[in-house]
Amino acid sequence: MKGLKLCYAKINLAFAVILHFAFKKWFRRRGLTHFLKAYQKDRVFPLLGEERQKFSSYSNCIFCGLCVSQCEVTDLNFYQKFLTPANIAFSYTKSLPEVSSNIDFVAHCSSCRACEKVCPTGVPLNSILQFVKAHASF
Amino acid sequence: MVVIGSGLSGVMAALRASSQGKKVAVVRKGWGASALTGGVFEISETSLSKTKEDNPTHPYHLLDLEVLPTAFELFKKYFPLKVQGSYTENHLFLSDMGMVRRAAFAMESQFLDFRTVGRKKVLALGVHPLHSSFGNFSGDFLGGEQVTFASLPWFQETPLLPSMVAKKLDHPDEVRKLAQQIKSKFQLHPYAILLLPPVLGFDFFSDMKRELEHHLGLPVYETVATYHSVPGLRFQKALDASLHKASIPIIQGKVKNFEHQKKKITLLRVCDESSPQLNETTLEADTFVLATGKFFSGGIQKQKEFLETVFGLPLFFENEPIHNWESQKLLKKKFFKSQPLFQCGLKTDKNLIPLNEFGEMCFENVRACGTILQGFDPTHDGTRFGVQLLSGYKAGDMAV
Known part of the structure; x- marks a missing residue:
């Protein structure tokens, strides 16, 4: 009885494997369009390998807020058209979907790099802002 | 001599060495924890001898x-700003969280010693959207309804941050508007002193303080900040100005790597990542002073193990090497107590040369100074200013 059950299970498994190799390999969905179809609703966008490597240094922000005191755009329109650089950098410590919520605030950045010069942990704030600008369409 | 780090201790080392006629340059990647301080200068909580007794690894021993x-x-x-106080005794200052802080010195605009207030009545005003709004505190503090x-x-209308309020109040017109606002809301005649959070101006704060005193007709002081705020930014700017005054160049950039012959460091490569063209500078010097600070300023880090970031020196806690300890071993469960994690740092000999696990010198011509030294907690200990000043001075003295 036990041997029969084992035999039945093995036949089932073999059938599944044959099905997988025969059909699913040819019908698998690939490419950017399929990725976007699946994940655009959750605001997840594809990352390049280089960006993935930089991502760990993006999340070095400790939210000390020194960059805020240097930012001239923040002084002019705080929370209306521009969020503080610290907030944008700090959102990277959370998750990727948070990036897209910053898009409205990044457009006003003049990329003067004043914030980068005072950062104690050396977060590449300017390249973060460029990164968000590049993915602004998502 | 090359000083790495432009906090208080780094600036002290650079000033001391340049006053002895040596050629000095300061390398820094950004502002550090000096810009996060609250504007008070602490030498010791009780007395110098008691601090030495209580803590056998305290840098004061060196x-x-x-x-x-x-x-x-x-x-x-x-230093361009005025600092008041005395070495021998601590003064009591009111912090913007409504607590009392002991310190030896304070900036001129914050120097309201609560021991000398007597029976005078004090009005402490908080500005509403800032964190430092006193609305929640009751009056029974420092004895009754004082x-x-x-x-x-x-x-x-807009919600503001302390630094932005300070930048706005850097103009006499805005100060006049603030004075009118205070006059219309409060009756000032029962009070002898007015306390405001430290937001009165950024570059011209002593002038703005005088302006407000002129409009209101009573002495105005600022509270001491407990977390990062405007006084720290003023302090760091003043440090930059004092480097400028002594004509010491500041090189912006991160130390990328270094070259050494046996136990002597010969060359530092500094890469400036914040400029558009990644320019690299090589620095040669006889002495290198490490004034990079603790975790906040990135002087020491824990990635996989505890390490010093520039030269990769080993770290110690109470003379024991901790490079492969778990962080939990250095943390206490009590939140408000001083954490051992912030006491770890470099172990040095009497000449401030960092030592390795076996008690040997790591590099002959490296001097460590400031908060990177082991055995004291810069945030809780109440000895930060004394250690930074003295160790910076000594490191500058030791330059070959």
Whole structure:
């Protein structure tokens, strides 16, 4: 009885494997369009390998807020058209979907790099802002 | 000599060495934890001898405490802001969280010693959208109804941060508007002193303080900040100005790597990542002073193991090497107590040369100074200013 059950299970498994190799390999969905179809609703966008490597240094922000005191755009329109650089950098410590919520605030950045010069942990704030600008369409 | 880090200790080392006629350059990647301080200068909580007794690994054991006045004189000679206080006793200051802080010195605009207030009535105003609004505190503090806490709604609409309020109040017209606002909301005649959070101006704060005193007709002081705020930013700017005054160049950039022959460092490569063209500078020097600070300023880090970031030196806690300890071993469960994690740092000999696990010198021509030294917690200990000043002075002295 036990041997029969084992035999039945093995036949089932073999059938599944044959099905997988025969059909699913040819019908698998690939490419950017399929990725976007699946994940655009959750605001997840594809990352390049280089960006993935930089991502760990993006999340070095400790939210000390020194960059805020240097930012001239923040002084002019705080929370209306521009969020503080610290907030944008700090959102990277959370998750990727948070990036897209910053898009409205990044457009006003003049990329003067004043914030980068005072950062104690050396977060590449300017390249973060460029990164968000590049993915602004998502 | 090359100094890495432009906090208080780094600046002290650079000033001392340049006053002896040496050629000095300061390398920094950004502002550090000096810009996060609250504007008070602490030397010790109780007395210097008691601090030494309580803590056997405290940096005061390595330092010569008698040079404190001469070191402070040198600091004052180049530092553009006025600092008041005394070496021998602590003054009591009110912080913007409504607590009392003990410190030896404070900036001129914050120097309201609560021991000298007597029976005078004090009105402590918080500005509403800032964190430092006193609305929640009751009046029974420092003996009865001496201090009245109140909250002043900010007259502009947008929610603001302390540094932005300070930048706005850097103009006499804005100060006049603030004075009118205070006059219309509060009756000032029962009070002798007015306390405001430290937001009165950024570059011209002593002028703005005088302006407000002129409009209101009573002495105005600022509270001491407990977390990062405007006084720290003023302090760091003043440090930059004192480097400029002593004509010491500041090189912006991160130390990428270094070259050494046996136990002597010969060359530093500094890469400036914030400029558009990644320019690299090589620095040669006889002595290298490490004044990079603890975790906040990125001087020491824990990635996989505890390490010093520039030269990769080993770290110690109470003379025990901790490079492969778990962080939990250095953390206590009590939140408000001082954490051992912040006491770890470099172990040095009497000449401030960092040592390795076996008690040997790591590099002959490296001197460590400031908060990177082991055995004291810069945030809780109440000895931060003394250690930074003295160790910076000594490291500058030791330059070959």
